[in-house]
Amino acid sequence: MSTDKKSKDTRFKPGQSGNPAGRPLGARAKALAALDALAEGEMTDIARAMIEKAKEGDTTAGRLILDRAWPMRKGRGITFELPHVSKVDDLPEAIAAVTRQVADGEISPDEGATIISLLEAHRKAIETNEFSDRLAALEERMGKP
Template identity: 50%
Template sequence: MPGGGRKFQKGQSGNPAGRTKGTRNRTTIALEALLEGEAEAITRKAVELAKNGDTVALRLCLERLIPVRKDRPIRFALPPIETAADLTKATSALLVAVATGDITPSEAAEFGRLVDAHVKAVEAADFAERLAALEARTGGA
């Protein structure tokens, strides 16, 4: 091979044995060894700094006590979606939920994407069913 480099097969690892699952990073292991036995003292110091007005320490403590919620359950009445025609009922329910403040516009947008994916799945299943019926009538020709 020109340049002395190796050429690997596409889709095949250059190191099939690789790192075994669950193997920990050397840096993580070293840091844990450094902090061994000190976690309680460090935690107490962070709390002490937070109590004394250190806003960074306060934020750190609060983030550990009450992590930022990434998602929340959304509860509202969504009409069943069995055909693509039911999509307007579902989007109307989403609009009403936003208008009444039950969900945020961004939550409605995310939910709308889920509804859209469901409609596409319904359409695909309907198409497959119609195709199978057509093939059965024509003898699969």
């Protein structure tokens, strides 16, 4: 068993690709490009055939067509009550309001968790702003620019 280390000459340089002549980023694989070219002239016929299948009651064909035409939303807007939050002291009341709405079934637990995480981000923003103001006041008192 050899304990010789590889020479540093064979290692890749930082920021240099191992295959600079390889497929560019974002380029489609050759197999997918070939399939695209094959189906290019047939798309209208394929779509018509899928629509006919859906009309005949093929639910899979119908689902495929609808998924293409109207993709599922990744999220939805919700309406909920939330007191105004302008300082950290307002957050316990806001979190209690969200918790109450989850408990009452007005919003789902997942929606409540998302709202709480938004309130947490809001808290961090408020604290960062307050810290910046306090630091500026201290620097002013100490005579720093």
